[in-house]
Amino acid sequence: MLETLQKSAITAGRAILDIYNAGPEITYKPDCSPVTDADATAERLILADLAEAFPDIPVIAEEAVSAGHVPEIAGTSFFLVDPLDGTKEFISRNDDFTVNIALITNGAPVAGVVYAPALGILYAASQGKAVKAVIDDTFRLSDETVIGCRSCGDRMVGLASRWHNSAETTAYLKEHGISDYRTVGSSLKFCLLAEGIADVYPRFSRTMEWDTAAGDAILRAAGGETLMMDGTPLTYGKRNQKDDSDFANPWFVSRGKP
Incomplete structure (x- = not known):
């Protein structure tokens, strides 16, 4: 599963970068938060990938929920998708924006991918293992290393x-x-x-x-x-x-x- 989530996040991130470089179209939701054509494009790509690979797992995706599309998730695992987290960063041309895909089971996040396309970095986790990888200019994953939290010293x-x-x-x-x-x-x-x-x-x-x-x-x-x-x-x-x-x-x- 994790490989599929990684590929989907990278595909979405590639589309986001194309729009980032060309200049996004910006609109505003009823709550006055910004949304761009990159949000919509990335979510469409991710939803298509998840529907093909995991047709029986419902997906809660930010823009779909905003449009009123909320599948039933009671008693089952489900995906949570933010196709472009950090839209304000994206609009301001700050590179701290990400593609987020997670699997939730029994209320807990058990697998996830965070891809920062402008930084060329991808983080992923499943089965109690977290990794960081580089995404090169051809959008291929390389230099994957296992990561872990540090023990906190006197100066946090x-x-x-x-x-x-x-x-x-x-x-x-x-x-x-x-x-x-x-x-x-x-x-x-x-x-x-x-x-x-x-x-x-x-x-x-x-x-x-x-x-x-x-x-x-x-x-x-x-x-x-x-x-x-x-x-x-x-x-x-x-x-x-x-x-x-x-x-x-x-x-x-x-x-x-x-």
């Missing part, structure tokens, strides 16, 4: 969202004595934790499940964790939430080795 390095930072995030970093932190876009924050470059990523602003699932899968396979404020693991497939929309995440903290 934090990560924060470039576009969605918050006063609560700043307060958390200060409370935990974390003065060394960097802002990063998209799901790459999870991957930097998984790679052992940073130690903690507190997120006290809105995210959706498709934003986090693939990166979370990679982090967990690398030995890290993503916990809600009550100390339990972040779950996926959240429907009919009393205080929020379907597939919306609560606040959480992701970290490397505890």
